[in-house]
Amino acid sequence: MVELFQVLGGIAGFGGVALGVLYLLYRDLVRDIIRRRMFRTLTSAQATVLFGAVVVLAFAVAILGIFATLAESRGVQQFLVLVGMILFFLLAVAFIAVRALTGPAARAGSGGRADGERSLAAVRRHVESGEPEQAERALEGARLARDSTAFWYWKARIALARPNLDVASGYVEEALKLDARDPYVIALKIELLLLANGRVQRDQAARLSEDSTGLSGELDAWLRQLRAEGMFGEGLRTRTRLESLCPLPTPTPENAHAD
Structure with a gap:
């Protein structure tokens, strides 16, 4: 040397x-x-x-x-x-x-946001249509950062569509670690607690709904609908019935990329 x-x-x-x-x-x-x-x-x-x-x-x-x-x-x-x-x-x-x-990389970067938003729109469409495999592929195409709430939120929605409540709950907790006041993630957690159909989980959902009131108008309207339909009371709740009576608030692709 x-x-x-x-x-x-x-x-x-x-x-x-x-x-x-x-x-x-x-x-x-x-x-x-x-x-x-x-x-x-x-x-x-x-x-x-x-x-x-x-x-x-x-x-x-x-x-x-x-x-x-x-x-x-x-x-x-x-x-x-x-x-x-x-x-x-x-x-x-x-x-x-x-x-x-x-160069091409810069041009690709300028179009990357639009491509990501289209992919997230596809994720939402497949999730709402009950197509988790297609939603998973679309989420990969969106190229969301692994340290974003949007990535874990949609992972949880895909797991819920499969359905796998335990896996979805784990993904929701990851999202809440990144942003504990995200109204869409909180709404998803409340729905998962209600779908567990246990008294303890139902009480947790009720407390979380009270603590989260005022975070956003969309979340408040959804919580009022849940109370009006008696979702925090006793009784068996299915995902189909819950989401038909109280559709889950869903972020837009633009909101997802704001992370």
């Missing part, structure tokens, strides 16, 4: 040393650590940012080396060569930045 830096430094000064640093960073950090350990958890955007940071760091050292050499330069020819290298580097950076901002 020392010999490598001595050779590069003797040939190209600080700029050569920077290229050596770039090589070592790639060999030891990018190729080994990132590829073998970190790529399993990094998203594509995070990996791109990490690669970009490595390259920018190395070339920043190279630019500093060029300026240091420029400061000691006495020959006009060497001066012009170094200035040309700096200008070429700046033009290359500008070109890459323009391509990144206007």
Whole structure:
């Protein structure tokens, strides 16, 4: 390693040393650590940012080396060569930045929100039609962040459509960890508690409805309908009857992407 830096430094000064640093960073950090350990958890955007940071760091050292050499330069020819290298580097950076901002990835990003909203509309349609498998595929196409309430909300709705109350309840709890005052998630939890058809769960649903009154007009209207239909009283409740009398409030795709 020392010999490598001595050779590069003797040939190209600080700029050569920077290229050596770039090589070592790639060999030891990018190729080994990132590829073998970190790529399993990094998203594509995070990996791109990490690669970009490595390259920018190395070339920043190279630019500093060029300026240091420029400061000691006495020959006009060497001066012009170094200035040309700096200008070429700046033009290359500008070109890459323009391509990144206007290229296919940027255009895809501008349309990503609309595609996600269409996918969420499909998720809602399939859930309400009792098609959980199709809803699951549409949710994958929406590419919601795993740390968003909307992702766990729709996972819970899909589990409810299967139906699997225990799994749906687990997903609802994940959503509530992210936003304990989301009116749609609270409504879904109340419905799951009522569908359990147990006295304890029914009392929990009643308390939660009282504590949640005032969060949103849509939730308040749904809670009033539940009380009017006697859903908090004794008796067996089925999902079909509950949702036919008191349709569950559902977020729009625009609200889902607001997370």
